[in-house]
Amino acid sequence: xxxxxxxxxxxxxxxxxxxxxxxxxxxxxxxxxxxxxxxxxxxxxxxxxxxxxxxxxxxxxxxxxxxxxxxxxxxxxxxxxxxxxxxxxxxxxxxxxxxxxxxxxxxxxxxxxxxxxxxxxxxxxxxxxxxxxxxxxxxxxxxxxxxxxxxxxxxxxxxxxxxxxxxxxxxxxxxxxxxxxxxxxxxxx
Numbered sequence: 001x002x003x004x005x006x007x008x009x010x011x012x013x014x015x016x017x018x019x020x021x022x023x024x025x026x027x028x029x030x031x032x033x034x035x036x037x038x039x040x041x042x043x044x045x046x047x048x049x050x051x052x053x054x055x056x057x058x059x060x061x062x063x064x065x066x067x068x069x070x071x072x073x074x075x076x077x078x079x080x081x082x083x084x085x086x087x088x089x090x091x092x093x094x095x096x097x098x099x100x101x102x103x104x105x106x107x108x109x110x111x112x113x114x115x116x117x118x119x120x121x122x123x124x125x126x127x128x129x130x131x132x133x134x135x136x137x138x139x140x141x142x143x144x145x146x147x148x149x150x151x152x153x154x155x156x157x158x159x160x161x162x163x164x165x166x167x168x169x170x171x172x173x174x175x176x177x178x179x180x181x182x183x184x185x186x187x188x189x
Contacts, residue, residue, distance in 0.1 A: 026153040026164060027184035028116025036095075038102040041111070041120035042151040043087060046189050048078040051086035059092040059127050062138035066146050070163075070177055074150060074185045088149050092127035100141050100169060101127040103148045123149050137169035143176060144169075151188060152181055 032039040050067065052060045067078045088103075102125075105111050109122030125145050133141060143163035155164040155178065162178035177185075 025180070025184055026155050026162075027151050027188060028153065029113075029118040029151060030153065031115060032104060036097060036099065036102050036126065037104045038099075039104050040148045040151060040153050041103070041105050041118060041123055042113070042188070043076070043149060044110075044112075044119045044121045046076050048076060048087045048149070049081045049085060050078055051081050051083065051089040053089050053091040055090055055092045055127070056129065058133075058138055059090065059129070059142075062135075062142040063090050063125075063146065065139055066142035066175075070143050071146070073177060073182055075189070076150065076185075087121055088123045088125055088146070090125045090127065092129050094130050095126065095128045096130055097128045099128060100131050100133065100137075101125060101145045103145050125149065132170075134170050136172055136175060139175040140169040140172040147177060147181065150185055152177070152184065155181070 028040070029042050030040045048067070048071065050063070052063065055063070071078055103123055105120035106122070106124045109120050109124075111118060111120045113119050127141070127145075140163050147164050152164050154166055155162040156166070160178050160180065161174040161176070162181050163172065163175055164177070164181060165172075165174075
């Protein structure tokens with residue numbers, strides 16, 4: 001299970017991975033698990049069609065910032081779409097979850113391949129508004145969760161500057177993908 005949650009009153013990012021290949025570093029799809037169901041999927045191509053489904057301006061602005069500032073570093077492009085032909089739908093609400101946000105490939109989405117190379121067209125990124133995030137925290141969460149939509153898993157290296165690290169989003173030292181993240185994505189796509 002992957003997502004960000006509270007532990008002992010502190011904001012942390014937690015992960016319980018299933019199906020990750022040790023040889024793949026922090027890249028590759030994972031089996032769905034947990035509640036809410038969380039997983040990492042690969043994109044079906046290098047162009048993300050993103051639907052902002054009734055999001056607040058804070059959520060939409062953070063996601064757009066990550067797409068505008070981090071996705072070009074991955075050699076990905078994106079466009080806003082309104083409707084059903086999306087790669088990723090960003091949706092926020094009050095979900096009373098312990099997680100800030102999570103990504104999954106919901107029922108009805110198109111998917112193919114097998115782990116660690118399973119892809120999903122129609123991923124859902126849900127953002128829980130019940131957690132107080134500052135601007136840095138929102139950008140970190142957007143970078144983190146959108147990374148999962150292209151195959152990036154959590155980064156466990158303590159000294160990494162990746163937004164895929166499992167840390168307090170509000171005090172994150174970086175809201176960007178690390179050089180290792182870039183290598184993983186660029187090598188695959």
